Amino acid sequence: MNLKKGLFDRKGDPARIAHDAEHASGLMAEEIVSLLPSVGTQPIVIACIGTDRSTGDSLGPLIGTLLEEKNPANFFVYGTLEDPIHAVNLAEKLAMIEEKHPNPFVIGIDACLGRMKSVGVIQVGNGPVKPGAGVNKELQAVGNMHITGIVNVSGFMEFFVLQNTRLNLVLKMARTMAEGLYEASLQHQRKQSWFQMKLNQDAELKRTPYQ
DSSP states (O other), X not given: OBOSSSOOOOSSOOEEEETTSTTHHHHHHHHHHHHSOSSSSOOEEEEEBOOTTSTGGGHHHHHHHHHHHHOOTXXXXXXXXXXXXXXXXXXXHHHHHHHHSSSOEEEEEXXXXXXXXXXXXXXXXXXXBOTTGXXXXXXXOBOSEEEEEEEEEOSSOHHHHHHTXXXXXXXXXXXHHHHHHHHHHHHHHHHHHHHHHHHHHHHHHHHSOOO
């Protein structure tokens, strides 16, 4: 759970999309694809951070569960309601991901708190998310890029705020974010398929003798 603004190692500010905006999932998908490796064999791993023991902090595991049900193309999903990634097992889970997927491109996903007017906003940007940074926990940074959802207001009794965040909002945000990730997986698969087709065509041309 990331409770403070400005805690990302990134180039530029993250894109901000209201979860209930028109075409929110499509806008999110475009932002994600623009930050993904354009081509190649680097595996895309989605690490959804959080716990189902706190309503506000359940955003990540909810996204992981909803996305896993969609079976996204070419994306590997970790962190669900059944098998969450949280403060206690974070290092272990990240080590497991590195072992199973050498040199992965990781999308770190987490809930966060922010200004009143920003509640419900989804942020997509370069660089990792730093779970626990806002509550002075030294946890490993996660991701080559990050996606965060502002679920409630920061500044006072953050843990109490998290516990009392409305599940209705968290679920709506999770649905939009899971759909955006799924659409991004389809777009990325199409780009990869096109690139592979071009490689095959170029290889075929090289094998064809000149007349």
